[in-house]
Amino acid sequence: MKIVVQKFGGTSVATAESREKVLKRIIEAKNQGYSPVVVVSAMGRKGEPYATDTLLGLVKSVHDDVEPRELDLLISCGEVISSVVMATLLKSMGHQAIALTGGQAGICTDGAYGNAQILEIDPGFIRRSLAEGNIVIVAGFQGTSKDGSTTTLGRGGSDTTATALGAALEAEYVEIYTDVDGVMTTDPRVIPDAAIMKDVSYREICEMAYHGAKVIHPRAVEAAMSGKVPIKIKNTFSDAEGTLIAENVDERVITGLAHLTNISQIKVGPLDGSAVQMAKVKVLKTMAEARISIDMIGVAPNSIFFVINRDDTTGASRILQEAGYNIVVDTDCAKISVIGAGMEGVPGVMANAMESLDRAGVTVLQTSDSDITISFLIKETDVMRAMQILYERFDMGKS
Numbered sequence: 319m320k321i322v323v324q325k326f327g328g329t330s331v332a333t334a335e336s337r338e339k340v341l342k343r344i345i346e347a348k349n350q351g352y353s354p355v356v357v358v359s360a361m362g363r364k365g366e367p368y369a370t371d372t373l374l375g376l377v378k379s380v381h382d383d384v385e386p387r388e389l390d391l392l393i394s395c396g397e398v399i400s401s402v403v404m405a406t407l408l409k410s411m412g413h414q415a416i417a418l419t420g421g422q423a424g425i426c427t428d429g430a431y432g433n434a435q436i437l438e439i440d441p442g443f444i445r446r447s448l449a450e451g452n453i454v455i456v457a458g459f460q461g462t463s464k465d466g467s468t469t470t471l472g473r474g475g476s477d478t479t480a481t482a483l484g485a486a487l488e489a490e491y492v493e494i495y496t497d498v499d500g501v502m503t504t505d506p507r508v509i510p511d512a513a514i515m516k517d518v519s520y521r522e523i524c525e526m527a528y529h530g531a532k533v534i535h536p537r538a539v540e541a542a543m544s545g546k547v548p549i550k551i552k553n554t555f556s557d558a559e560g561t562l563i564a565e566n567v568d569e570r571v572i573t574g575l576a577h578l579t580n581i582s583q584i585k586v587g588p589l590d591g592s593a594v595q596m597a598k599v600k601v602l603k604t605m606a607e608a609r610i611s612i613d614m615i616g617v618a619p620n621s622i623f624f625v626i627n628r629d630d631t632t633g634a635s636r637i638l639q640e641a642g643y644n645i646v647v648d649t650d651c652a653k654i655s656v657i658g659a660g661m662e663g664v665p666g667v668m669a670n671a672m673e674s675l676d677r678a679g680v681t682v683l684q685t686s687d688s689d690i691t692i693s694f695l696i697k698e699t700d701v702m703r704a705m706q707i708l709y710e711r712f713d714m715g716k717s
């Protein structure tokens with residue numbers, strides 16, 4: 319049995335017209351001799367009747383305090399609806415199909431409602447359904463915890479459903495269908511003519527995704543990587559070849575550019591006295607105990623600074639002030655990152671980037687770097703300009 323997992327995002331299943339295109343892709347795979355396992359997202363985006371945000375709005379309009387277990391039960395419904403619609407459409411066209419929830423597909427998760435991790439997948443039922451000639455449609459973004467509760471997988475969850483199933487089923491590849499022609503060197507909403515990459519390594523795309531490239535979720539890439547299943551990112555609405563994500567790909571010096579908005583910078587200080595080092599440790603511990611995730615940590619002789627999600631600003635400020643620290647908060651920050659798998663050991667990348675940003679009058683508030691990424695914290699209002707400048711500086715118009 320040659321298995322292919324095909325995942326269709328929200329825009330792909332949103333309208334009768336787009337669902338036609340999805341059906342065509344599934345039937346094409348079947349006609350080519352593949353056994354398709356199809357993973358679907360909920361239909362449409364905010365405001366549309368069966369979109370996840372709409373379901374969320376419905377229950378929140380009743381009361382703001384919904385129990386996490388029940389919230390997951392509710393928000394898993396969008397994908398379930400979508401899977402039944404797709405299976406019914408296939409059957410109406412004379413194909414054999416079956417719709418499954420994540421749990422019925424054998425996806426077992428931990429009990430972290432809203433952001434559950436897949437612990438294991440029992441692919442037995444899917445395999446039997448395929449062997450009986452079915453096209454299997456799995457509701458994305460969900461699983462079942464050990465106690466039988468429905469859980470959801472957090473942001474980009476349907477991508478993870480697809481790649482984890484791909485690995486568990488030893489699929490030939492996983493196709494992620496979306497509304498762009500492939501992975502681009504930067505977010506096409508910022509740079510509309512960004513170049514499309516023919517291929518990209520797991521490591522490169524993971525880093526891009528982690529730093530904000532929304533085209534696929536990093537957790538999904540990791541699941542594919544561990545099973546060594548190649549991923550193809552393709553456009554439901556065009557015949558473009560798409561992008562292959564695999565292990566043995568020639569990596570480039572500069573891969574691409576990604577950005578994250580909605581960031582706050584917090585500076586704690588002046589810290590003085592003899593125990594200044596201990597005070598810095600205590601600040602970090604205070605954040606950890608409050609389960610506030612921090613990034614871009616910088617340490618100066620009398621202060622410590624870091625960034626957090628903007629949503630955490632009020633909570634973090636209150637905790638730090640109650641602990642007696644002086645803080646300065648900047649709530650309008652963004653992080654842009656240059657990712658380059660080949661930049662390890664190549665001198666001057668940081669200098670070149672800083673020089674270009676400086677010339678354009680973009681203030682860099684902080685920087686951080688790892689093996690293959692350098693990041694700049696800037697004001698959110700500078701994002702578009704800074705992205706354009708770095709895009710040109712590193713010649714990313716060519717893939």
Ligand code: ADP
Pocket residue numbers: 326327328329330359495496497498500501502503504505506507530531532533534574
């Ligand atoms: P889906 O609902 O299909 O999962 P998403 O909105 O999650 O779709 O992901 C696709 C979107 O990712 C594109 O429309 C594009 O705007 C955005 N995106 C961000 N960075 C990139 C990038 N580097 N390459 C391609 N798309 C990107």
Ligand code: MG
Pocket residue numbers: 327474477532533534
């Ligand atoms: Mg997505």
